[in-house]
Amino acid sequence: MVAPSSDLAAAAAPAAGRLAAVQDLARLLRLLFEAEREFVRTAPTLIPRVGAPELKYLLCQHVWESAGHARFLRERGRELSGFGAGESVRPALRRLFTEAVTPADADVALAGFYGVLKPALLAAYRHYLAVTDHLADWPSKRLVAEFIADEERHAREMARYLGSAASGPWATQLAAALAALGGLLGETAPRPLPPGFVWHQDASPYRHPDTCNRGPYPVCASVFGHDPAEVPIVRPWLVDPKTDARVVRIMVYVWLLMELDAVDYLSTVFFDTPEAPFDLHHDLARHLWDESRHSQFGFRQLPKLGVDLATVEHSLDLYVILVRMAPHERYALMTMEFEAGSFPTKAAVMDRIRELNDFEADTLLAFDRNDEQNHVRYGHRWLPEIMALCGETRPVEEFVRATQEKFRACAAQFGGRTPHGLPPERRLTGEKILRLVAGA
Ligand SMILES: [Fe+2]
Numbered sequence: 542m543v544a545p546s547s548d549l550a551a552a553a554a555p556a557a558g559r560l561a562a563v564q565d566l567a568r569l570l571r572l573l574f575e576a577e578r579e580f581v582r583t584a585p586t587l588i589p590r591v592g593a594p595e596l597k598y599l600l601c602q603h604v605w606e607s608a609g610h611a612r613f614l615r616e617r618g619r620e621l622s623g624f625g626a627g628e629s630v631r632p633a634l635r636r637l638f639t640e641a642v643t644p645a646d647a648d649v650a651l652a653g654f655y656g657v658l659k660p661a662l663l664a665a666y667r668h669y670l671a672v673t674d675h676l677a678d679w680p681s682k683r684l685v686a687e688f689i690a691d692e693e694r695h696a697r698e699m700a701r702y703l704g705s706a707a708s709g710p711w712a713t714q715l716a717a718a719l720a721a722l723g724g725l726l727g728e729t730a731p732r733p734l735p736p737g738f739v740w741h742q743d744a745s746p747y748r749h750p751d752t753c754n755r756g757p758y759p760v761c762a763s764v765f766g767h768d769p770a771e772v773p774i775v776r777p778w779l780v781d782p783k784t785d786a787r788v789v790r791i792m793v794y795v796w797l798l799m800e801l802d803a804v805d806y807l808s809t810v811f812f813d814t815p816e817a818p819f820d821l822h823h824d825l826a827r828h829l830w831d832e833s834r835h836s837q838f839g840f841r842q843l844p845k846l847g848v849d850l851a852t853v854e855h856s857l858d859l860y861v862i863l864v865r866m867a868p869h870e871r872y873a874l875m876t877m878e879f880e881a882g883s884f885p886t887k888a889a890v891m892d893r894i895r896e897l898n899d900f901e902a903d904t905l906l907a908f909d910r911n912d913e914q915n916h917v918r919y920g921h922r923w924l925p926e927i928m929a930l931c932g933e934t935r936p937v938e939e940f941v942r943a944t945q946e947k948f949r950a951c952a953a954q955f956g957g958r959t960p961h962g963l964p965p966e967r968r969l970t971g972e973k974i975l976r977l978v979a980g981a
């Protein structure tokens with residue numbers, strides 16, 4: 542903990558002594574760090590709830606950039622007297638961001654984040670730039686100027702997704718909670734909460750949805766299987782040397798597109814680990830952004846190969862099963878089972894793709910593989926910490942084995958329930974991929 546008080550206004554008050562200016566500015570940097578941290582903790586809850594894949598991708602990118610802001614702020618802050626050694630967040634600030642996740646309607650929640658909290662963050666950065674000495678505090682100034690440009694870009698990138706909710710009653714509620722703090726830096730006089738104000742987080746705390754939203758896209762339980770008349774990714778075909786490499790290429794792009802399921806379930810882990818060290822959330826944010834890029838590989842490349850994305854069903858089973866398990870179980874399965882177990886098949890697929898002299902496909906798959914190796918490293922680094930946060934005391938290997946067992950039981954209970962959104966004649970299947978390639 543750095544500040545003895547949870548009062549944000551007090552944190553912005555002048556400090557006494559020779560280093561007063563440094564300490565004042567360090568406190569502001571500290572508040573900015575905490576605000577970015579809180580965005581990273583809470584904004585991912587939007588991701589499984591919004592439907593458009595492009596919006597999910599954009600949120601992943603913003604969360605990752607916020608994690609980068611927070612880390613640079615922490616690095617710079619630690620050079621200054623008064624920033625503090627710890628990483629904890631003031632309860633009042635945490636309460637504000639926890640409130641932001643509560644609306645049941647994803648569009649309303651999105652509007653709260655991007656219509657109230659992000660503009661407040663931009664205003665806070667501008668305030669910092671205005672009150673600091675541009676020569677004395679040049680290192681912070683350089684960072685903050687860059688972050689302002691990022692925040693302005695985030696606002697532009699998100700504008701087309703914000704509807705009328707941005708000015709509705711929820712925005713008023715959140716703005717009142719923010720005004721009671723005096724802004725994110727305590728830069729304005731705090732205004733008392735209006736009479737009758739009720740914190741939604743007390744009345745109806747947030748919980749993750751039982752299934753994730755894919756907007757206009759058809760859904761199903763799983764895209765993997767053995768029947769080419771039913772599913773697009775025919776498991777034996779992936780590793781059969783007789784399969785046309787062009788078929789393998791389409792199947793692997795469908796596989797990559799479906800990494801959107803990893804995006805949706807990994808998003809749930811941040812909010813469920815509020816006491817995580819910042820570096821854990823930083824690496825989760827990187828992991829999340831990587832998965833969103835992998836999914837974009839498929840989203841971008843499939844139409845170029847003649848696949849109509851409206852015919853590709855999205856598999857929801859992993860989200861549906863994992864959201865019913867604990868956060869450390871989700872993370873263990875993701876890193877120690879799904880990712881660690883995917884390398885042999887992906888290696889075989891990459892060898893087949895190389896036959897096509899498709900430089901772009903080779904490049905995308907090579908980066909996917911490199912990223913996945915990092916994800917498994919993250920798993921080894923962070924799983925013991927997430928286990929500890931969740932009160933798990935068994936040795937890691939024993940816990941992973943037990944979790945694999947539990948996953949099988951949960952899959953039997955909750956998996957396979959999402960009906961096909963399209964009949965076989967309209968959805969992309971292995972047979973359709975064969976025909977598509979034959980006609981190319
Ligand atoms: Fe991935």
Ligand SMILES: [Fe+2]
Pocket residue numbers: 832880912913916
């Ligand atoms: Fe991964």
